[in-house]
Amino acid sequence: MASSDDKKVADLYKNPVVKLPHINELKEIDAELRLKSSDEEIEFVHEHLKDVIKAYQRVNELIEPQLPVKYPRTPGFKADDDAWYWKCEVKGASTGKLAGKTIGIKDNVAVAGVPMMNGSKILEGYTPEFDATIITRILDEGGIIAGKTVCEDMCFSGNSWTSSSGPVKNPFNNRLSAGGSSSGSAALLARKEIDLAIGGDQGGSIRIPSSWCGTVGLKPTFGLVPYTGIASIETTIDHTGPMARTVKDCALLLEVIAGYDEGRDPRQIPNVEIPSYSKLVDDGVKGLKIGLVKEGFSFKQMEEDVAKLVRESATKLTGAGATVEDTSIPIHDDGLEIWTPAAFEGTYKCMVQGNGAGYHWKGHYPTSMQEAHARGFATRPHDMSFALKLVVIIAEYISKNYQNKFYAKSLNLTNVLTMAYDEALKKYDVLIMPTLPMKPLPLPTEKDDLHEIIRLTFDMIKNTAPFDSTGHPALSINAGFSEGLPVGMMIIGKKFDEATVLKVARAFEKIRDGK
Numbered sequence: 001m002a003s004s005d006d007k008k009v010a011d012l013y014k015n016p017v018v019k020l021p022h023i024n025e026l027k028e029i030d031a032e033l034r035l036k037s038s039d040e041e042i043e044f045v046h047e048h049l050k051d052v053i054k055a056y057q058r059v060n061e062l063i064e065p066q067l068p069v070k071y072p073r074t075p076g077f078k079a080d081d082d083a084w085y086w087k088c089e090v091k092g093a094s095t096g097k098l099a100g101k102t103i104g105i106k107d108n109v110a111v112a113g114v115p116m117m118n119g120s121k122i123l124e125g126y127t128p129e130f131d132a133t134i135i136t137r138i139l140d141e142g143g144i145i146a147g148k149t150v151c152e153d154m155c156f157s158g159n160s161w162t163s164s165s166g167p168v169k170n171p172f173n174n175r176l177s178a179g180g181s182s183s184g185s186a187a188l189l190a191r192k193e194i195d196l197a198i199g200g201d202q203g204g205s206i207r208i209p210s211s212w213c214g215t216v217g218l219k220p221t222f223g224l225v226p227y228t229g230i231a232s233i234e235t236t237i238d239h240t241g242p243m244a245r246t247v248k249d250c251a252l253l254l255e256v257i258a259g260y261d262e263g264r265d266p267r268q269i270p271n272v273e274i275p276s277y278s279k280l281v282d283d284g285v286k287g288l289k290i291g292l293v294k295e296g297f298s299f300k301q302m303e304e305d306v307a308k309l310v311r312e313s314a315t316k317l318t319g320a321g322a323t324v325e326d327t328s329i330p331i332h333d334d335g336l337e338i339w340t341p342a343a344f345e346g347t348y349k350c351m352v353q354g355n356g357a358g359y360h361w362k363g364h365y366p367t368s369m370q371e372a373h374a375r376g377f378a379t380r381p382h383d384m385s386f387a388l389k390l391v392v393i394i395a396e397y398i399s400k401n402y403q404n405k406f407y408a409k410s411l412n413l414t415n416v417l418t419m420a421y422d423e424a425l426k427k428y429d430v431l432i433m434p435t436l437p438m439k440p441l442p443l444p445t446e447k448d449d450l451h452e453i454i455r456l457t458f459d460m461i462k463n464t465a466p467f468d469s470t471g472h473p474a475l476s477i478n479a480g481f482s483e484g485l486p487v488g489m490m491i492i493g494k495k496f497d498e499a500t501v502l503k504v505a506r507a508f509e510k511i512r513d514g515k
């Protein structure tokens with residue numbers, strides 16, 4: 001009689017989860033890797049592989065934990081709109097902090113049963129079977145998921161033209177960019193089609209469109225809001241966060257989505273206290289000290305009217321009892337450069353080669369989303385945006401020739417950058433600078449050469465990207481308009497002190513709106 005062990009060996013040959021290769025295939029790998037193993041050694045490896053496959057076979061049989069899908073839904077429909085990818089109506093609890101509010105979800109976040117393409121043909125056709133943790137939290141508080149908002153191709157651009165569904169237009173001028181990569185989220189808020197939105201930020205992608213659409217967007221402290229169930233660019237710079245028209249709504253959404261996800265997200269630390277941000281926003285700024293970071297107001301791309309408007313706006317906070325003064329953080333000048341190797345090599349290794357999740361962390365991996373990435377990258381790599389191809393070619397070249405030493409150095413220097421902001425934040429409650437050096441840039445047109453296209457795609461992130469590396473909370477609020485176009489002011493706080501950032505933003509909002 002066959003033992004159950006024999007049966008497993010039989011399965012191994014009939015329907016293997018990992019196929020047993022011909023021995024020549026192992027010899028090729030040995031040669032490629034220049035291991036010079038002997039024939040006897042290769043034969044042994046070939047034999048031993050059968051045992052390893054048994055482990056894989058067993059792992060394949062075992063049922064992995066799933067992120068919960070708590071509320072029933074229908075899939076909705078594909079939208080015919082520049083800023084919506086998909087429309088749906090997923091309702092959660094009948095009461096709660098978000099009862100009756102509609103929320104647009106950036107299309108890099110999984111909503112079970114609703115198609116997701118992350119702005120890219122790479123993922124087109126994928127429908128997640130799980131809800132990202134923040135989706136469950138929104139639904140538990142009565143929020144209504146109104147759809148998936150268009151984002152840039154794999155979220156890798158600060159303009160709003162790389163999405164394979166087409167450009168997202170600036171709500172104030174349709175030849176201009178809405179900003180990216182959370183383009184649809186900000187544009188739909190400005191168009192008043194949704195009450196709240198979710199964005200993602202690795203180089204500025206929440207704050208850029210918030211600045212150019214005149215809305216509020218907060219990149220929370222690294223790890224405050226769980227990234228579980230969201231497509232990853234690079235684990236050390238991934239953030240997701242709230243976007244809204246008002247500071248209070250932004251605070252409310254933060255309050256709902258923030259907090260520890262029981263070890264599913266390696267970006268988080270346990271035991272962080274989550275205050276009721278929405279109740280604190282009106283506390284005022286009396287006695288608070290605000291530092292205007294000189295280096296953030298003057299560099300090559302800076303438009304004079306932008307610097308002037310943000311400086312004047314911040315200074316108005318003295319009327320609410322804050323003190324405002326100039327300060328200098330010299331290393332801010334190097335912030336974008338320090339971000340660059342982590343972002344380039346990280347994106348390549350984690351998102352592209354790691355299929356939207358990467359390796360080397362404990363927590364909950366989005367298995368089906370990874371398979372979708374893997375299929376897309378394998379079958380249609382040519383369908384990536386040129387912006388992302390540029391990153392892939394450069395990162396492959398650098399990692400091939402210089403291995404990961406610059407990635408490592410970039411992360412070590414990030415610690416120095418972090419300490420410099422921390423030091424300034426001992427003296428000041430918040431720091432302020434323009435979110436972006438310029439008013440909305442144009443959407444690229446056919447007349448633009450590649451140099452211009454890449455400038456329009458990446459040239460806005462000098463002030464935003466450093467805080468993706470360091471993880472400090474940073475919020476963009478509309479400071480006002482210049483030449484009819486919105487200008488964003490960025491308020492940066494101590495880690496996990498979103499409450500103070502939101503209070504300063506709210507105090508400014510009252511001054512700006514005269515109420």
Ligand SMILES: NC(=O)c1ccccc1
Nearest residue numbers: 157158201202203204205
């Ligand atoms: N995902 C991002 O925040 C991003 C922004 C700008 C450029 C690249 C990436």
